[in-house]
Amino acid sequence: MAKDILTKPKAFYDNFHRKPDQNKQDTHYCPGCGHGILHKMIAEAIDDFEIADRTIMISPVGCSVFVYYYFDTGNLQVAHGRAPAVATGYKRTHPEAIVISYQGDGDLAAIGGNNILQAANRGENITFFFVNNAIYGMTGGQMAPTTLLGQKTMTSPYGRKAEREGYPMRVLELLSSLEAPTYLERVALTDAKHLMKARAAVRKAIKTQIDGKGFSLIEVLSACPSGWRMTPTDAVAWISEKMEKTFPVGVYKDVIKDRKPNTWTRMLEKVPFEKYHEILELTGEPMEIEADMSSVLDIYKNPEILIAGFGGQGVLLLGQFLAEAGMRHCWNSSWIPSYGPEMRGGTANCHVKISEKRIGSPIVAKPSILIAMNLPSLDKFEPLLKPGGLLIYNTTMISRAPSRNDIEILPIPATKMADQLESLRVANMVVAGAIQEKTKLFDEIILKDCLNTVVKHKNFIPLNLQAIDKGKEYVENFGK
C-alpha cells in the first residue's frame, strides 16, 4: 500500500470509508504508482478553488476505478471508456457543476477513443485527466494504444511491433488538430521540476472549466511499476528516458485567452412549465363539430382510404388533411404512410381510416375509396378496391381506363386542373374537393379550416381553397 499521501487535501475523505479493506488511510495503488500523485494534485486544486461542493468526479474503468474512494465530492462511476459521454450528459444538465473526468490510456484512447474525440470536438466545458502509463494496469499488464514500440506486455510478449500493432497513439497531437479544444498539455510525473509543471497544468485545466472556457485535457505520463515490472525508481527513469521520447511533454494547445467565458457553458434558460402548451404548439383551438355520419350514403360511411401516387403529388398531405378533418368531426381517424427508401424511389402512398367506431387495424388492406394519382398506383391498387368502392383517378397522368366494373369510378384531370391554377402542387386538394362533393362526408367549413393545420405556409391557403372548389365544381358538373 502506498504511503504517498502525507497531508491529505480537504477534497479527500479523512477516512477512506468506501474502501472495503481494513486500511482506510492509504490508497489502493501500488507503491510508485502515478495515480496517487495525480489524485493529490487534483484534490489540492479543488481545495484551492473551493469547488468541492460543486465538483463531480467521474471514475473510469482501470486502476483508477476507485477514484470515489478518495474524493470527497459527488461521484459517478461509469462504464469502460464512456466517461466523456457520461460527463457530457451530466454537464449539459448541470452547467454550474465542475465535472472532472479521470481516465487511463486503455479507457480513453482505446475503448473510449471516439467518445473523447467527440467530446473534444464539441468543446465540452469539462476537464479531462488522461493517465498515460503505456499499459493496461488493472487487468494485469496488457498492451495499450500508447504502449511503446518494443515494449513487452502480456499481449505483446515479443515487444510491440509497428507492422503488427501499429505505432503508439499520440492522443494530444490528435486532439490538438481540432478547432474546439481550449487547453491541451502533456506533463510527466517524474522529477521535482516536472511535478511542478504537472501541478500547474492540473490547476490551469480546472480553472479553464471554472471560467467557462471549454475543453481541457492534461495527458499525464505516469509510472506503472507493477505493469512494467520495474522498481518505482526505475519506472520514473523509464518515463524520462523512454516515454518522453515518444510523448514529448509540453503545451499542445492553449487558446484560453481567446475564448470568451460562458459562450461555452451552454447555460439554457429554463422555461416555466406553465408555458409548455405554448411551446409545444398545443394552444390553438381548431374549429371542430360533433358530427355523425347518418346523412352519409352507406358506401361512404367510415371510409377506408388508400391514396397513392408519385412523391411530390401531395399524396401524404392529402391523407393527413382527410385524417385531420375526421378528427375535427370528433370521429376516430388514423393515417399511416409508406415510409423510408420506398418514398425515395418516387412512389408514395398512405392509408387513412375515418370511423365513428374505434379503429382497430390502421392498415387499409381493402380500400373503400382509392385515390390513384398515377398509373403505377392504379395498376397496383385497383384490384384491392372493395366491390362497390369508389375509385378516383387522375386522368392527366393515367391514360388507360380502369378495368373493374363492380366499382364506382370518378375520373378527374386533377393535375391539369391544378396546372390551370398555376400550381401542380394543389392537385391533391382538387381531389379533396372531389371526394367531399362525391361523399358529402364532411362539414365543408370544417374541412376547409383544416388547411390552416396542414398547410405549412399560410400564403398558400387561398390557392388550396381554390383547388378544393375546383374539385367540387368538377364533380357537380360531372356527367351533366
Add this chain to the structure above:
Amino acid sequence: MAKELIKGNEAVIKGALLAGCDAFYGYPITPASEIAHAAAKYFPLAGKPFLQAESEIAAIQMCYGASGGGSRVMTASSGPGLSLKMEGISYSCGSELPIVIVDIMRGGPGLGNIAPEQSDYNQIVKGGGHGNYKVLVLAPNSAQEMCDLTMLAFHLADKYRNPVVVLTDGFTGQMMEPVEFPYPNPGDFKKHHWAAMATPETRDSIINSIYLDPYELQEHNEKLQKKYAEMEKNEVRFEEYMIADAEVVGISYGTVSRVMFTAVDVARNKGIKAGMLRPITLFPFPKDKLIELANFDRVKAFLVSEMSNGQMVDDVRLATHFKKPIYFFGTMGGVVPQVEQLAQEFEKIIKT
C-alpha cells in the same frame, strides 16, 4: 387537454416534455428519427438540452450522466441502436438510474430493413445486456399511448429508480392519430434527492454499480430482485376485448394488437367466440390474468400473433403452464399480419 393529429413519434416528445423530461440524447435511425427531430425542435424552446450523440453507446451514457445528476432524461432508437445501448442499460440498472428509452422496432437481424417488426422483444424484455436485471417495458399501440405511456414511463422510472423502455414498432411510430395532451404536473419538475447534484447537500452522493465483495453484490442483486417483484405486483397493465365469453383468446401487442382487434370483430361476425388480451406492460407480463384465462373451461386455446419468430409466445407458454394449446401466427421482415389472416386463424383453431 389539447387535441392534435400527430405522429406517434412526435407524441413521444410532447409527452416527455409534459412529464418533466430535462434532456434528450439520441442518434438518428429510421423509423425512430422523428423522435429526435421533435426533441431537437422542442427541447431548446423549453430551455433544455438536446444533443445528437456520436453513437447510441454514447447517447445512453449521456443519459446515465444526466440521470446521475437527478435529471429526467430520455433517448430513442431502433433495433441496431438498442443493441449498442445494452451496455448503458445494464449499467443504469446496476446503478439504479431512471432513464426512459424508446425503441421503435424495425426489421432485423443485422441491418435488416426499416419496416415494422417486433423482433427486439427478447432483447428488451429478457435483457440483452449482462447481469441479473430487468427493465419495465411499456407497449403502446396508438399515438395517444405513445404520449401517455411515455409520460407513465417517466413516473415509473422515478418510482423504481430503474430504466423503462417504451417498446413499439415502426407503424406505431409513423402513424398519425388524434392525441389529447394533458397539462404538466408541477410535481414532475423536481430533481431526485438521491442524485449527485453538485450541491453541498448531495456531496456524498455516489452513482455506482461496483460491489467488490460477492456477498455485498449478492445483497445488491437481491435488493434489485425485490424491486422487480414489486413491479410485478403493482405495475401489470393490459387491455381486454370481448373476453368475457371468449373461447379462443388472442394475445398480441403493438400494431398487431390493432389488427387483432379488428380480426376479433370479423371472427365474431362469423359466430366465433374470439376475444383478446393485449399486454400493455411486457415486463411485468400479465401472467396472473393469463393463467386465470387458461383455467377457464370455456377457453379452448390461445392465439399469439407477433411480427417476429415467436418471442412473446414463450412468455404466454410459461404463464399458462401449457394448460391450453397455444397457436402462433408470426410474420417477419416487416410484413404485417392481415385482419383476414388472424380471423382465419381464430376460425381454424375453433374448428380443430
